[in-house]
Amino acid sequence: MLTLEQVTFFRKNGYLRLERIFSSGEVEQLGKELNYIMETFCTPTKGWTGAWRKDKQYLTPEEEEKSQLTAIHELQHYSPAWARATLKEPLVEAVSDLIGPAVELHHVTLHAKGPEFGTPFPMHQDNPFYPHENGAYVDAIVHVDTTNEENGCLKFLAGSHSLGPLEHIREGSPHLPTDEFRIEDAVSCPAEAGDVVLFSIYTVHGSALNRSPRIRRLVRLGYRDPANRQIGGQAMGRPGLMVHGVRPKLEGVTINPYGLWTQPALAVPAQTTPERTT
Ligand SMILES: O=C(O)CCC(=O)C(=O)O
Incomplete structure (x- = not known):
C-alpha cells in the first residue's frame, strides 16, 4: 500500500500524512456519529494540565482561562462508523507496512478543540501515556475536520x-521541557478532512490553540505490533481487535474468558504512568 518513498519519509521523519483515506461521505457519517457521542456523553474541560500552561509559547492568561477540550475514549463502543474506521483497509495496510504484518488496535481517543479557545498540546511523545517495550507502535490521527495554522494542526519535531523514549515532566499531563x-521548531502538518496522519509512539509532537470560530475534531487510533507488550498506562491489560494479519502465538500469553490478558510478568520494570484521561 505505501510507496517506498512514503516508508522512507516515515523512517526518516517519524510521521507521514496519508491523503483521502476516508471519502467525503464517510467523513460526514463519522462527524455525525461523533457529534452525537460528544453531545450525549462528553463534558468539555480546560485540557491538559501543568506548568506549561503559563508558558507564553502556548497560552496568554486569558486563553489559559478559557481554553477548551472535549475528549472521550473508545468511540468504537458507541458508533458503528467508528468501529468500521478502525478497520479501514488502506489505513491498516499502511500501518502494517510500517510495523506489520500483524497489527492490533490498542485504543481510540477523541481530541476536539473548542472554537476560538481550543486548547493547545505541549510538545510530548505519546510513549509516557501508554509505554510499550519497543517502538513498534504507530498512532494514526483521523482528521474529521481540515486542519491548518489557525485551528491548531499537528506539529512534529x-x-x-x-531519540527513543524520553523522560517527561510528570507534574500535570506528561510533557517535555518547553x-x-x-x-x-516543529514542522506543521496541516491536513484535509478524510486524511490520516501517522506517527511513531516516540515522535515528539504538539499543537497550538484553535483560534478559528469552529470546533477542530481529530481522533487518534493507536495501533501496535501484537508482540510489542505494554508496560503501563492507558488501556493496560486489555487486548485489542486484530485489524491486519492474525495474532501470533506468544509464550505464556493468552486471552482469558473475560477478554483480558493472562501473561507472565514483564521483564521490564513497570513504570509509574498516569492514566491518560484525555
Ligand atoms: O489533537 C491534537 O492537536 C494533539 C494530539 C496529540 O498530541 C496526541 O494525540 O498525542
Missing part, C-alpha cells in the same frame, strides 16, 4: 522518534 522542545 522531524526525526525526533530516533525551553528544550519548542513548538516553534
